[in-house]
Amino acid sequence: MNPLELTGVIKRRDGFTLGPLDLVVPRGYVMGFVGANGAGKTTTIKIALGLVHADEGSVRLVGHDRVGVVHDQPAYVGKWTAAQVGRAVAPFHPAWDLERFRALLDWAGIEPTRQVKELSRGMGMKLQLAVALSHAAELLILDEPTSGLDPLARSELLEMLADFMTDERHSVLFSTHITSDLEKIADYVTVIERGRVVASTTRDELVDSYRLVRGAASELDADLRPLVHGLREHGVGWQGLMATEDTVSLGRRAVAEVPTLEEIVVHLAKEPRHA
């Protein structure tokens, strides 16, 4: 069984509708979850965790004690010390490993006596990660865990995830807007835009299915225009993203290159808004 499956999920809010949205985190893999600010990543994660109720659709999640979570904002009581955080969460996790928690605090450079409110954003993220990795979780759900971390801590976090993934039963849902993190670690990528999934496939297939295309302004005709995602026009030329299969119609009118994940996300995010 996959550790997380969302099917036909819809959440309506003033001025924003999430879904209908399907999302599967396959067992044994890292699913990157990427999209612009306000695309709906945090709302999706809260629905997955049962913290926000969906108006429609269904959620299947492995037992809560097998899920390690890093929220985009630490939710611990400010005056608790790091050690107290550990004592507070331990009863909810039969497999709580105090030795591992202490070792992870040490890695994070967090004194057990430090209060939550005294921690920087990055240290708060590391404290959450220390909790998430101390109770034999099968699934990690991480909401922008690398934001606020310095480059060394980011790289250490990615190494810890790689280590976590050496167990083939383990899975990760990793929300981020830093696509370079996904280049390193994600097996699958789901791109979300304005509440809708616009792509969800293996990272390699995603990169393979698009081409970054550039051409002269005079070559951009009415047939070509609708095939270009996130079209950017400048004085003498244009640039955009095209489905690889559509590039056969280009002939010599434009140059097509393999895009980076970042270029795919940026261009898909620039699609015109539909009413």
Ligand SMILES: Nc1ncnc2c1ncn2[C@@H]1O[C@H](COP(=O)(O)OP(=O)(O)OP(=O)(O)O)[C@@H](O)[C@H]1O
């Ligand atoms: N409690 C709420 N009540 C009403 N609207 C909300 C609430 N929480 C989020 N929203 C709206 O839902 C939309 C999606 O927000 P969400 O936080 O899920 O996006 P996100 O992809 O996580 O963005 P970011 O990268 O900025 O964290 C936004 O338009 C936001 O304003």
